[in-house]
Each structure stands twice: as C-alpha cells, then as structure tokens.
Amino acid sequence: MKFSTRLPANLGPNRLSASLATLRAAGRHVIDLTESNPTRAGFAYPPDLLAPMGDPRGLLYRPEPFGLPAARRAIASDFERRGHGVDPDRIAVTASTSEAYSLLFKVLCDPGDEVLVPRPSYPLFEHLTRLDAVTAVPYDLEYHGSWSIDVGTVAAALSERTRAILLVNPNNPTGNFVSRGEVEHLADLCGGRQVALIADEVFADYPLHDQPSRAGPLLTRTDVLGFTLGGLSKSIGLPQAKLGWIVVSGDHHQVQGALARLELACDTYLSVSTPVQIAAAGLLERGGVIREQIRERIVANCGWLISRMASTPAGSVLRSDAGWHAVLQLPSLTSEEDLVLRLLQEDEVLVHPGYFFDFPSESFLVVSLLAPPASFRDGISRILRHFDCSTARP
Ligand SMILES: Cc1ncc(COP(=O)(O)O)c(C=O)c1O
Structure with missing residues (x-):
C-alpha cells in the first residue's frame, strides 16, 4: 500500500x-x-475539578463553528486576568493548540507554502506542518547570556511562499519571551508581504522570575494579521480537557477575511465537545x-x-x-x-x-x-x- x-x-x-x-x-x-x-x-488535582463538565446543558447539541458564546466569553475573561481586553467575537474555540495550528495552516497556506518556525523550539512543528502539507523553514534563536531572535535569519528565511511566522512566546524549551523590539521588527517584515504572525502563548502563565509578562503583543496591533494561541493543557494543567483557542487580531478588513475562512474550517470539523465548552468558565476559574x-x-x-x-x-x-x-x-x-x-x-x-x-x-x-x-x-x-x-x- x-x-x-x-x-x-x-x-x-x-x-x-x-x-x-x-x-x-x-x-x-x-x-x-x-x-x-x-x-x-x-x-x-481536586477530585471534583471536572464537575462542570457534567452540567446537564451538555445534553443539548448546538453546533457553533467558533464555539459556544459562553465559552468564548470565558476565554476573553481569562485574557482579562492577564491584563488584556479581547473581543469574544474574535475568538475561535479549538480542541487544542495543536488543532489551532492545523486550522491556521489550512486557512493561510496552500500545499507547499512555507511557515517560518523558531530553532530551537517545539519538536512537533515538523509533524504539524507536514501533516498539512506545509513546509517548516527555520529561523534561529541565539544565546548571549539570554535568548533572542536572530532577526537576520528571519529576513533570510522569508520567500514568496512564506505565509506565516510562528513565535513561541515564551519559547519551549528556551524560555524566552519575545521582546517588544523583536515584535516590531517581525511585524515590519510581515506587514507589507501578506505574511501573518502566529504567537503560541501556551506557557505565558509560567514566568520563572519576578518580571512583567511579555505575553499578548499581537492582540492590539493593526499592522499585521495576528493569531494568538493558548489552551487549557498548560494554562490549568488539563491536557485531557481538550480546549484551546485562537484570538485573531489586526486590521479590521483582514480580520474579517480570516474569521470568515476560519469559520468554514471550524464548521467542517466541529471538533470541540459541548461539555467542555459549557464547563470552560468553571474550569478556568477552578483550574487556578x-x-x-x-x-x-x-x-x-x-x-x-x-x-x-x-x-x-x-x-x-x-x-x-x-x-x-x-x-x-x-x-x-x-x-x-x-x-x-x-x-x-x-x-x-x-x-x-x-x-x-x-x-x-x-x-x-x-x-x-x-x-x-x-x-x-x-x-x-x-x-x-x-x-x-x-x-x-x-
Ligand atoms: C509550544 C507548544 N505549543 C503547543 C503545545 C501543544 O498544546 P496542546 O496540548 O494545546 O495541543 C505544546 C505542548 O507541549 C507546546 O509545547
């Protein structure tokens, strides 16, 4: 075969x-x-932590491509906890961050298109891209007593087929947040080129030192189409709950274009279970x-x-x-x-x-x-x- x-x-x-x-x-x-x-x-883990998933409202199936409004509001409230105002209408609920990547590759890329990925970083990018017939092209992080993006390698890796630059903020396993200067630079590179920025913030809740968090840099930008990803697997240590999200940001027109396509992709799979969506607010609160x-x-x-x-x-x-x-x-x-x-x-x-x-x-x-x-x-x-x-x- x-x-x-x-x-x-x-x-x-x-x-x-x-x-x-x-x-x-x-x-x-x-x-x-x-x-x-x-x-x-x-x-x-409190033995009744998953009790909100037993809510009898979960017996009714009401398919919503972007997720139930209550789940999207719960995710927006969780962003507020971190000091970010996010419009629930710009949130798509997913079954995981991994699925969020797959949806975005479908929305942004044709087979053979490229996305830039940090190196060193999360090993699954190789499979996540390949499974969607997308090519991962690395750009480098460099270490000089702390990690930073070698922006020269990002510029060199861009090609006519580049559709997105992936940022892991903070990066796994090197633990560096993306700096303000780096975001400016990358947004400049992407803005005029029809290239999106994807920020994976699954570890944003886990600073190791007393310092202001640098999560959420794309959320308020209008000069680049941005996608900010997160999920319960890291934010409250519940990978089995299978709930993640994408927040879309950028210029209004581009955001609407991205949301319309994302909606069709989400509607095709409708992969997020109703019980976890109904439980989202309760889980996010209890999972603290x-x-x-x-x-x-x-x-x-x-x-x-x-x-x-x-x-x-x-x-x-x-x-x-x-x-x-x-x-x-x-x-x-x-x-x-x-x-x-x-x-x-x-x-x-x-x-x-x-x-x-x-x-x-x-x-x-x-x-x-x-x-x-x-x-x-x-x-x-x-x-x-x-x-x-x-x-x-x-
Ligand atoms: C950087 C990064 N992104 C995404 C994931 C996967 O997250 P999820 O369980 O939501 O698919 C991981 C898992 O380790 C990760 O390290």
Missing part, C-alpha cells in the same frame, strides 16, 4: 525509546526528567489552583537548579524566563545521543537531548521542571555525577 509522505517512512522507536522500554520491561526505575504531562507529576501548584514547583526546581549548577564547573544552566523546561549545557565528551543513552542505561535518568529541539550544536540537555522536587534533585545530581566520573576518566 502506498501511504502519504506527510507521515515519516520510518515509524519505529528511536534508540532512546527502545532502550527505555527495555529498562522498564526489566522492572528498572528510571527518573523521568522529560515528563511534561502535568497530570502525572504529582500535583493535587493547579496553575499555582505548577508555578510553585517550576520556580522551586529552577531556583535549586541554578544554585546547584553555579557550583558545577562542568556545565551551566542557560537563562530562561518562563516555561516548564530548563536547558543544561554540558561538555561534549561523546555525541549527545550517546550521552543521553548512557545517562539512561548507567544512571537511570531520562532527559531530552538538545537535538530533539534542534539546538544548533552539542551538548545540551533539556529537562522538565515539572518533576517532583526530590526526583528532580536526584535526577540532576545523577547527571552531574556522571560528568564528575566522565571527566575523571583517563
């Missing part, structure tokens, strides 16, 4: 997942510093307790990591301002892949290699800050012990 090339030809497990499966089958306990599923990270637990955990783990790495000559932790990940830079004694495999097999700690996120050089390790503090500290200590031993070897 001939299958679509939108999916990779090789679907087998990579060396790391094969090795992990072998260890787990042998009953070995591995400290998982890649866990990014909040529902498995030991947070205290999970957000607070996650915030407390990531700030504590990040603070501990920074002080631990400060006394470690072998490596460093890169500056991050937000999000659920930390990036360690370590000596390149072997390839990143071998390093990660040895950490798994010899030290029983699982981490992501930097190449997974398309870091331009080696060796970087990406760890999740969601792990319970005792496991997190144990896992990081094992990594550092590994390097003590490695550097001590003749």
Whole structure:
C-alpha cells in the first residue's frame, strides 16, 4: 500500500525509546526528567475539578463553528486576568493548540507554502506542518547570556511562499519571551508581504522570575494579521480537557477575511465537545489552583537548579524566563545521543537531548521542571555525577 509522505517512512522507536522500554520491561526505575504531562507529576488535582463538565446543558447539541458564546466569553475573561481586553467575537474555540495550528495552516497556506518556525523550539512543528502539507523553514534563536531572535535569519528565511511566522512566546524549551523590539521588527517584515504572525502563548502563565509578562503583543496591533494561541493543557494543567483557542487580531478588513475562512474550517470539523465548552468558565476559574501548584514547583526546581549548577564547573544552566523546561549545557565528551543513552542505561535518568529541539550544536540537555522536587534533585545530581566520573576518566 502506498501511504502519504506527510507521515515519516520510518515509524519505529528511536534508540532512546527502545532502550527505555527495555529498562522498564526489566522492572528498572528510571527518573523521568522529560515528563511534561502535568497530570502525572504529582500535583493535587481536586477530585471534583471536572464537575462542570457534567452540567446537564451538555445534553443539548448546538453546533457553533467558533464555539459556544459562553465559552468564548470565558476565554476573553481569562485574557482579562492577564491584563488584556479581547473581543469574544474574535475568538475561535479549538480542541487544542495543536488543532489551532492545523486550522491556521489550512486557512493561510496552500500545499507547499512555507511557515517560518523558531530553532530551537517545539519538536512537533515538523509533524504539524507536514501533516498539512506545509513546509517548516527555520529561523534561529541565539544565546548571549539570554535568548533572542536572530532577526537576520528571519529576513533570510522569508520567500514568496512564506505565509506565516510562528513565535513561541515564551519559547519551549528556551524560555524566552519575545521582546517588544523583536515584535516590531517581525511585524515590519510581515506587514507589507501578506505574511501573518502566529504567537503560541501556551506557557505565558509560567514566568520563572519576578518580571512583567511579555505575553499578548499581537492582540492590539493593526499592522499585521495576528493569531494568538493558548489552551487549557498548560494554562490549568488539563491536557485531557481538550480546549484551546485562537484570538485573531489586526486590521479590521483582514480580520474579517480570516474569521470568515476560519469559520468554514471550524464548521467542517466541529471538533470541540459541548461539555467542555459549557464547563470552560468553571474550569478556568477552578483550574487556578493547579496553575499555582505548577508555578510553585517550576520556580522551586529552577531556583535549586541554578544554585546547584553555579557550583558545577562542568556545565551551566542557560537563562530562561518562563516555561516548564530548563536547558543544561554540558561538555561534549561523546555525541549527545550517546550521552543521553548512557545517562539512561548507567544512571537511570531520562532527559531530552538538545537535538530533539534542534539546538544548533552539542551538548545540551533539556529537562522538565515539572518533576517532583526530590526526583528532580536526584535526577540532576545523577547527571552531574556522571560528568564528575566522565571527566575523571583517563
Ligand atoms: C509550544 C507548544 N505549543 C503547543 C503545545 C501543544 O498544546 P496542546 O496540548 O494545546 O495541543 C505544546 C505542548 O507541549 C507546546 O509545547
């Protein structure tokens, strides 16, 4: 059978997942510093948190392409919590942020068109674009004590086929917010070219330091067609609720054009369940307790990591301002892949290699800050012990 090339030809497990499966089958306990599923990270979810989804109004099916008005108002209120006024009429409710990308690629792109994606960044962009027959063209982030966009690489990556520039704000896994200057520059690049800006703000609620948030920079702009994405999977740690959103911004005429097309795309699938839409306001309100637990955990783990790495000559932790990940830079004694495999097999700690996120050089390790503090500290200590031993070897 001939299958679509939108999916990779090789679907087998990579060396790391094969090795992990072998260890787990042998009953070995591995400290998982890649866990990014909040529902498995030991947070205290109130047992009745999902009660609003049992509302009997969910027994009536009333299809609405952009989502029920109450759900759109609830999402607009959540933006108010973060200090942004958003018109509910410019909100489309989606089943997830991943689905939001797919809808936007359908609305903005023809097969073979290009979208610019940050590098390093979220590994799923490769699949998300390919599944919609769109080509992801990277632009670079650079690190000089903090991360920023190398705007020269954005300009160089633009072509006649570019339809959108993706911003992850704050970026996963590097944790940098997009600066005001960067947004200005990108809006200038996009404005005259019929190129949209898409800002993925799923981690916007998770600053790691006391500093004003730089989320929402597209919401009030009229010089570029903008799409701001978010969802419950990160904002209240409920990926299984399957609720995300797109806020459309820009010049009135362009916004209306985008909304009309988005409406048809949403209407074709009608993928968001009625119970979660009815529950949206209740979930967003009740979910604050999970957000607070996650915030407390990531700030504590990040603070501990920074002080631990400060006394470690072998490596460093890169500056991050937000999000659920930390990036360690370590000596390149072997390839990143071998390093990660040895950490798994010899030290029983699982981490992501930097190449997974398309870091331009080696060796970087990406760890999740969601792990319970005792496991997190144990896992990081094992990594550092590994390097003590490695550097001590003749
Ligand atoms: C940057 C980024 N965007 C989107 C998603 C996916 O979000 P959702 O669960 O809403 O599809 C993730 C998940 O990790 C992510 O890291």
